[in-house]
Amino acid sequence: MNLIITDNYEEMSQEGAKMILRKILSSKQINLGLATGSTPLGLYKELVKYVRENNINLSGVATFNLDEYIGILPTHQGSFHYYMEKNVFGPLNIPENQRFIPDGMAENILNECRNYEKKIQQYGGIDFQLLGVGENGHIGFNEPGTDFTKTTHVVELTETTRQANKKFFGQVEDVPGKAITMGISTILRAREILLIANGVHKAEAIYQLFHGEYSKDWPVTALQKHKNVCVIVDQEAASLL
Numbered sequence: 044m045n046l047i048i049t050d051n052y053e054e055m056s057q058e059g060a061k062m063i064l065r066k067i068l069s070s071k072q073i074n075l076g077l078a079t080g081s082t083p084l085g086l087y088k089e090l091v092k093y094v095r096e097n098n099i100n101l102s103g104v105a106t107f108n109l110d111e112y113i114g115i116l117p118t119h120q121g122s123f124h125y126y127m128e129k130n131v132f133g134p135l136n137i138p139e140n141q142r143f144i145p146d147g148m149a150e151n152i153l154n155e156c157r158n159y160e161k162k163i164q165q166y167g168g169i170d171f172q173l174l175g176v177g178e179n180g181h182i183g184f185n186e187p188g189t190d191f192t193k194t195t196h197v198v199e200l201t202e203t204t205r206q207a208n209k210k211f212f213g214q215v216e217d218v219p220g221k222a223i224t225m226g227i228s229t230i231l232r233a234r235e236i237l238l239i240a241n242g243v244h245k246a247e248a249i250y251q252l253f254h255g256e257y258s259k260d261w262p263v264t265a266l267q268k269h270k271n272v273c274v275i276v277d278q279e280a281a282s283l284l
């Protein structure tokens with residue numbers, strides 16, 4: 044695994060954005076796997092700025108999000124549909140037929156999981172996957188204990204994760220209890236992975252990623268077996284390394 048330690052959040056965001064831009068510019072067609080949460084907000088800002096300033100053509104880019112809550116509308120401010128529209132799809136003008144997010148309002152959620160997984164494969168798989176990490180080491184919404192062989196599936200969110208995400212909802216009671224997420228196996232099939240993390244609350248997860256035992260207890264350790272992973276963290280997140 045490649046490790047880049049930056050001085051701060053801004054630098055982490057710039058380095059991450061540059062890496063994604065290089066990928067976009069060097070391929071005619073690229074499938075990007077995208078993450079939500081607070082961590083990538085700075086990276087997306089940088090990306091939007093650069094794409095706009097340089098008039099970059101994104102017609103060859105398709106995006107696949109990692110996850111979505113079950114049972115809230117795409118227009119709900121806490122949904123990942125809303126987050127993506129506001130921070131990425133709107134500002135970058137990504138057409139609707141080039142962006143995909145699991146549908147947490149689907150009538151048949153299990154079918155939705157299967158179809159999402161199929162769609163990724165039909166498009167030829169994910170070329171470049173952006174990841175954040177939860178304090179408990181979750182990636183996407185794959186909580187501790189999740190089998191690494193799982194593809195897109197339904198998860199029960201842990202209390203820690205719901206607490207961490209209440210900032211997007213107001214109060215923890217409003218954070219849905221379930222979500223659809225790409226599985227670890229889906230994530231590991233991406234040809235290249237970039238994980239970003241900042242802040243001292245992520246230090247333990249980053250420690251486990253590099254020095255922990257490969258174990259379901261820390262889902263992030265699944266990345267130890269992937270051949271092409273880059274990790275960009277600020278000094279606080281790197282403080283236990």
Ligand code: GLP
Binds near residue numbers: 083
């Ligand atoms: C969320 C998302 C993850 C994200 C993680 C960290 O629950 N499902 O994709 O990477 O938790 O979030 P944050 O960046 O807000 O710390």
